Amino acid sequence: MADALHDQQFALSRHLRDPSLHPPPPDIEDRRLAIYRDLFFNNIEGLLAGNFPVIRKTLGDDAWRALVRRFYAEHRSQTPLFPEIAREFIRYLESRDDDALPPWLRELAHYEWVELALQIAEDETPMHVPDGDLLTGEPVVSPFAWALAYQWPVHRIGPDFRPDTPPAEPTLLLVRRDAGHQVRFAAISPLVYRLVELLGEGGRQGADVLRQLAIEASVDDVPAFVELGAAMLVRMREEGTVLGTRPGP
DSSP: HHHHHHHHHHHHHHHOOOOOTSSSOOOOOOOOOOOOOHHHHHHHHHHHHHOOHHHHHOOOOOHHHHHHHHHHHHHHSSSOOGGHHHHHHHHHHHHHHOTTSOTTTTHHHHHHHHHHHHOOOOOOOOOOTOOOTTTOOOOOOOOOEEEEEEOOOOOTTTBBOOOOOOOOOEEEEEEOOOSSOOOEEEOOHHHHHHHHHHHHHHHHHHHHHHHHHOOOOHHOHHHHHHHHHHHHHHHHHHHEEEEEEEEOO
């Protein structure tokens, strides 16, 4: 009896995920099955549409629903948590080797997911001295400030802009969550991107980080660069990208 129920449950779940491939269990009215088919799929489609509104609009309704249906039928999620469904959708896109997909789709999905990820992130804020000296101390980067690099101009892609080839230069963005839990996006230069990257490694005074950045950039006047960099660190602290400095022993 238990085995028969188990088999029926699996037959039903396979049918609900992909009715075109798996027949329904016997003796269940199709009208009732249709209610469950629509309910389950529409829940997932609506959730993903809320997480990826730009992709939905850019692909159009038919292509979007076809993509979600393939995800629904083919992907085996690693978590049952609804807030993680968007991340599972990205994993599905990354696992596909499909030339039919727009080449920028995976990066655009990640870009749209970042906002949700930062909104729900629960990282612990590290200990820091808010007004510490950013040159002689070790700057502390907020765990809610991410420097991101994309091959495609993800912040510009939409229904009216679907590029065929990536630009020569990458798209560099700083995404951060402010004190009011609002997620802010800003385009940044390669120098700022590298600065955030070096600061995130930790373990060094701000002045040492700026000197390394000057050497990497082949700057002639290193002291002047460090002076300008100090002002940049102050602005980063004012906006919340840098929290302060690491407490002393």
